[in-house]
Amino acid sequence: MAELLYRLGRFSARRSWTVVVGWVVALAMAVGAFLAFGGTLTSSMSIPGTETERVNEQLTDELDGLGGATGTVVFQTEDGSAFTDAQESAIGDLLDGIAGLDGVEDVVDPFAAASDRADQEQQLADGAAQLDDAEAQIEAGTAQLDAAEQQLDAGQAQLDAAVAQAQADGTFAFAAGQFEAQQAELDQGRAQLDAQRAELEAGAAELPAQRAQLEDGQRLVDAASEIRTVSEDGSVATGAVMFEDDLFTLSDELKAEVAAELDGAGIDGVQVDYSTEIAASIDGLIGVGEVVGVVLALLVLVIMFRTLLPAVLPIVSSLVGVGVGVAGSMALSGVVDMSSVTPVLGVMLGLAVGIDYALFIINRHRRQLLAGMDLRESIALANGTSGNAVVFAGSTVLVALLALNVTGIPFLGVMGTVGAVCVLVAVLIAVTLTPALLGLIGIRVLNRRARAQVGHDAHARPELKPMKTGRALLRAALAIVALLIVAIPALSMRLGLPDGSSEAADSTQYRAYTAVADAFGAGQNGPLLVTVALPSSVADDDVVGVQADLAERLLEEDGVVAVAPVGVSDDRDFLAFQVVPVDGPSSESTEQLVHDLRALSPLDAGEAGVGVGEAAAVDGDLELGVAGQASGNIDISAKLAGVLPVYLALVVGLSLIILVLVFRSILVPLIATAGFVLSLFAAFGAVVAIFQWGWLGALFDVHDPGPVLNFAPIIIMGVLFGLAMDYQLFLVSGMREAWVHGVPARTAVVAGMRNGRAVVTAAAIIMVSVFGGFVFSHLTMVRPLGFGLAIGVLFDAFIVRMLLIPAVMHLLGESAWWLPKWLDRILPNVDVEGAALERTHPVHGAEPGGSADATGAPADAGDDARTAELEPEPTR
Structure with a gap:
């Protein structure tokens, strides 16, 4: 692989414009495919086989029109007075117009x-x-x-x-x-x-x-006395738009059409707002926060390279990669159900890893130029060494993302696949477009001062000394204790999907949510649909009595404010009720209410008060079902929580296998994986503290804390695993390289840190900047993802990889590299850093067979038998 990448890098440097034009054409084709074939993205998540989906299908079959999504429209007088007759008439006309739109089943005029x-x-x-x-x-x-x-x-x-x-x-x-x-x-x-x-x-x-x-x-x-459509003072009214499609298949085009009608209402003295079912939109994948994150990444690159031109290259290459990966993936949205968060995840990952991977190659190229290597040879060698590490690092991220498909959750598998495609494109961009751009700018990759020092000994590194054991113990203890403390909130994590209260305070969704909560109670923002399947049909004269008995029985449950019948099947053996809870759809009390209602089934007719006496209207057990926004959130969250341990076990298992293969050690993979788990749960704890508990809410614009986004933990787990393995690779492979070349194990720890510390620090800061930009995204569901990834990278790179791992590696000493002989014999030799290639194409100042990159001084391959591990097998 290293030799192949070396040749690819040399070709790209020599045929720079060919490669650049090729990627521009690929970008144009991806964008064209998206414009021609791109379909609808959904803001909702669906998991086949959940109880809510079963009940929704039953509603659609038994009561045509009730299985569709319902959006709330809130009308408020601007001066707080009661609506006038003219305003009421205008609102009615507005809703009648919306009722005529294709895809709208019906509307509810609040005054009617x-x-x-x-x-x-x-x-x-x-x-x-x-x-x-x-x-x-x-x-x-x-x-x-x-x-x-x-x-x-x-x-x-x-x-x-x-x-x-x-x-x-x-x-x-x-x-x-x-x-x-x-x-x-x-x-x-x-x-x-x-x-x-x-x-x-x-x-x-x-x-x-x-x-x-x-x-x-x-x-x-x-x-149903607490269910009202007009407030007691007559200043607030709530209408409803009932769609033919359910929440999971409702098109953004129809929602946008309804929203446009409402936004253009222009009723004098009346403010019109609407709920997330209508307002949810994916307009603009990148907002101001995301742009700020990229600008911060550029600033870090400028500080690191001390010149603008090479700092711009990773940004340009990552933007091209994002364009190709995201546009190409969205071109398939017409045939694949894709959530609105999916392309945003692709943008997030494509930007972050694209910048980092280009950085690793450019940084290696600059060091080699400073050592006096020929320009094109340096580009090719950087591509064969650091590019090889980039390919391997990208492969770990790919594996982690593609593993999301084994969860059996369709929308999560699609998210993982699209993210993996964007990472794959970022890797391809890094090993082709980056060498081409480096070939175009030539020696200007160095600033004038650096050019004047090319080939000088000023770049030699000082003598290495291992850290003190006491200091290593202290660093390890502090790192572990700090991460465990931060992880404590994770023990109380609740999963859910955001509702209107989580939206920006100036958004129409938030205004609609708060207006309904203030005027009618928070529960009316997310009523439940409760279905009752009767053992037999009831007489027409008995239907109202049965409905009344069941409504009173449902009212007995804690947390129920009101119950209203909403439908009866033609056979009069299936009833549906609207149940209004005390609190909103994401509250703990509503979640408990859903569980309590489901626990009632099967319900004895006599217990419900509808099967008493010789002339009982119903005799037998009643089957209850629960649907609605809160119910759907609970089902999806429960499913995700169930697969989380399985996915964690899969990721940890992959981590151990990959690291054993790379580092040819048992203990190094174990401590690396343990470090990943520590940083992961610390990231979970931070997410819970901010988004569920509301700590530092003003700083992160969390005005109404609620449950953690239900698919955030599993996405954070997968992405953070890949990135953690990247940093582990770039730091610990340097330690192993030095140890293999005869440097004592504890000194090799310092050698590896000096070799990779600067570039990993810059890469981590760039990752945090890019991910952090999404913390202030205009899309509510993206914010916890951005924060979790940013804080996770921060913990893993700076606490785990740069503090904990070196300290533990020092304490383990030579035993860190222990590997059973039988395992050593069967493991293939994975030359991740391209050391064998480096020996055949040595950097100026390094002996053939030595490494100036790992320890700061050349090492003779014959000085230690361990060097043999790096020798390639003879060609047969």
């Missing part, structure tokens, strides 16, 4: 909804009054019937007495016709009374059922 609710309550009140009137009328009618019946009884008694008198005095025959007529009249009157009484009794029999229906309706109204 409030009016409908008032009408419903009035109808219930009127119905109760009518029932009371009917009962009074029935009582009055019954009294009248009783009086009429008494009159009939008296008439019948008189007639019977008259008939008896006539029969006694023998006149009955003469008055028989008259008696029969009077009896017929009495019988007819009694029949009429019986019919009227039967009618009254039938009406009275219907009254209890009607009363029960009214009471059931009133119970539903009472259960």
